[in-house]
Amino acid sequence: MINGLLKFVGAAGELGSFGARTTRELFRRPFEIAELTRQVYELGVKSIPLIAASGLALGAVVALHSQASMSRFGGQALVPDAVSIGIFRVLGPLVTGLLISGRVGAGIGAQLGGMRVTQQIDALEALAVDSFKYLVVTRVLACVVALPILTLLMDFAGLAGGMILEVAVAHVPPMLFVKDAFSALGMSDYLPTVLKTTVFGLIIGTVACYLGYNTSGGATGVGRASTRSVVFCSLLLILIDIILVKLSLFWSAA
Amino acid sequence: MSGDRDGGERPAVRLEHVFKSFGGSPVLDDVSIAIPHGQSFGLLGRSGTGKSVTLSLMIGLMPVDRGTVAIDGKELGKLKHGELLEVRKRVGFLFQQGALFDSLSVRDNVAFSLRRHTHKQEKEIRDLVHKTLQSVGLEKDEHKMPSALSGGMRKRVGLARALVLDPPIVMADEPSSGLDAITAAEIYDLLSKLKHQGKTLVVVTHDGAGLRRVVDRVAVLDQGHITASGNPEELAQSDNSLVRKLVTAQER
Numbered sequence: 037m038i039n040g041l042l043k044f045v046g047a048a049g050e051l052g053s054f055g056a057r058t059t060r061e062l063f064r065r066p067f068e069i070a071e072l073t074r075q076v077y078e079l080g081v082k083s084i085p086l087i088a089a090s091g092l093a094l095g096a097v098v099a100l101h102s103q104a105s106m107s108r109f110g111g112q113a114l115v116p117d118a119v120s121i122g123i124f125r126v127l128g129p130l131v132t133g134l135l136i137s138g139r140v141g142a143g144i145g146a147q148l149g150g151m152r153v154t155q156q157i158d159a160l161e162a163l164a165v166d167s168f169k170y171l172v173v174t175r176v177l178a179c180v181v182a183l184p185i186l187t188l189l190m191d192f193a194g195l196a197g198g199m200i201l202e203v204a205v206a207h208v209p210p211m212l213f214v215k216d217a218f219s220a221l222g223m224s225d226y227l228p229t230v231l232k233t234t235v236f237g238l239i240i241g242t243v244a245c246y247l248g249y250n251t252s253g254g255a256t257g258v259g260r261a262s263t264r265s266v267v268f269c270s271l272l273l274i275l276i277d278i279i280l281v282k283l284s285l286f287w288s289a290a
Numbered sequence: 291m292s293g294d295r296d297g298g299e300r301p302a303v304r305l306e307h308v309f310k311s312f313g314g315s316p317v318l319d320d321v322s323i324a325i326p327h328g329q330s331f332g333l334l335g336r337s338g339t340g341k342s343v344t345l346s347l348m349i350g351l352m353p354v355d356r357g358t359v360a361i362d363g364k365e366l367g368k369l370k371h372g373e374l375l376e377v378r379k380r381v382g383f384l385f386q387q388g389a390l391f392d393s394l395s396v397r398d399n400v401a402f403s404l405r406r407h408t409h410k411q412e413k414e415i416r417d418l419v420h421k422t423l424q425s426v427g428l429e430k431d432e433h434k435m436p437s438a439l440s441g442g443m444r445k446r447v448g449l450a451r452a453l454v455l456d457p458p459i460v461m462a463d464e465p466s467s468g469l470d471a472i473t474a475a476e477i478y479d480l481l482s483k484l485k486h487q488g489k490t491l492v493v494v495t496h497d498g499a500g501l502r503r504v505v506d507r508v509a510v511l512d513q514g515h516i517t518a519s520g521n522p523e524e525l526a527q528s529d530n531s532l533v534r535k536l537v538t539a540q541e542r
Contacts, residue, residue, distance in 0.1 A: 150392075154387065154392070155385050155387065156390075156392070158346070158351050158385070159385060159389035159391070161351055161375075161378070162349060162351065162378060162381070162383035162385075163378070163383075163402060163406070163451070164376070164379045164403070164406075164407060166371065166372075
């Protein structure tokens with residue numbers, strides 16, 4: 037029990053120091069712009085179909101549930117508000133974070149883990165390349181940049197999904213749905229979300245890179261790094277979400 | 291102390307009283323090696339005796355527990371990471387399995403350090419990559435991905451990648467392991483050419499017979515110590531049966 041706790045504290049300390057090193061290296065030359073661009077494409081652009089499709093489905097599901105609940109007291113007109121508030125404030129950021137944890141977190145963990153066990157990271161160092169800057173900093177930064185944009189995509193795809201369902205099932209005019217949906221949102225629904233998903237991106241990138249970059253134990257180690265990336269990223273995201281939501285509510289009230 | 295000390299001032303590679311252990315088990319126990327510029331040096335030993343660890347220590351891929359490692363007189367332990375990277379530009383390193391970047395083609399693997407460390411135009415880089423691949427007999431495989439290559443081809447691409455910046459020091463980790471006799475001989479021929487170009491060569495292997503074709507001097511690593519060092523032909527006649535066997539043994 038005590039050993040397990042000590043191990044956990046040790047790992048948390050290492051992760052913290054890994055994150056601090058990443059932040060420090062962000063501001064040091066060389067900036068690896070080409071690799072950063074490639075990672076934004078790999079981690080961000082290639083996630084667009086997944087996020088867009090999930091957003092559409094999520095919006096439709098939220099609309100369906102809202103309609104079923106609100107029709108009981110004649111509140112069908114509030115469905116667009118429920119969809120927009122539900123997705124922008126709660127579901128959009130978290131579901132995007134969890135989906136990216138699955139797709140990107142597992143990918144980074146497996147890729148860096150594979151590179152470690154096949155000595156490709158040592159090869160980078162032997163070729164006089166700072167492997168940490170080249171592999172870790174670029175991926176973490178790509179996650180930080182991509183997450184807010186993907187979250188906005190998820191939010192708008194969610195609204196589109198909700199609208200399509202409302203138009204098809206309840207015959208609500210599309211423009212009315214859009215007007216109602218946006219009238220329910222204020223600036224405080226956009227800004228905290230963007231800031232929150234930046235933190236999500238930092239967590240996903242740092243945890244996945246930490247586990248992948250420090251992989252040992254051959255193919256088994258790579259599998260472990262990949263699985264742990266998804267598990268730890270998802271858990272941390274949910275925990276951090278609770279804290280950030282509490283903070284944003286406090287901020288809104290103030 | 292087990293040691294091997296010869297060579298003049300500021301050897302190309304120097305290990306002095308180096309200790310290294312993993313999880314409390316000592317791997318290197320007071321090892322000293324000095325390799326002068328232009329010498330081809332071989333480190334022989336049975337599997338698991340720390341040969342590859344020694345090579346990794348030589349370019350600072352891992353830190354020593356105690357002792358000094360220096361390249362061209364620069365002590366790696368005292369350098370900042372950026373300075374260490376500068377020193378590594380003078381060393382070409384061939385990994386045991388090639389360690390090719392699997393997301394890049396053969397051409398891009400070889401061009402990698404040219405694009406990073408030189409200001410050459412893309413056309414010039416392509417020509418140089420082609421010429422380097424030609425020197426290892428793989429000019430027709432430029433567009434292949436590493437996954438489509440055999441073990442021997444991977445090593446030759448790895449060698450091309452290590453040589454493309456024309457480094458004065460070349461290190462090779464088990465260059466013949468896992469290869470058939472003919473492919474192994476081809477790799478040793480390539481290393482032999484480097485020796486004749488005057489490069490400092492450090493080869494780590496347990497293929498004593500192959501190594502004898504390439505190196506001027508051999509050291510035998512056993513149980514963390516350098517147990518013998520000298521001319522390979524002399525060591526082939528050593529009274530120590532392990533040394534004799536290692537120097538004359540062929541890769542299986």
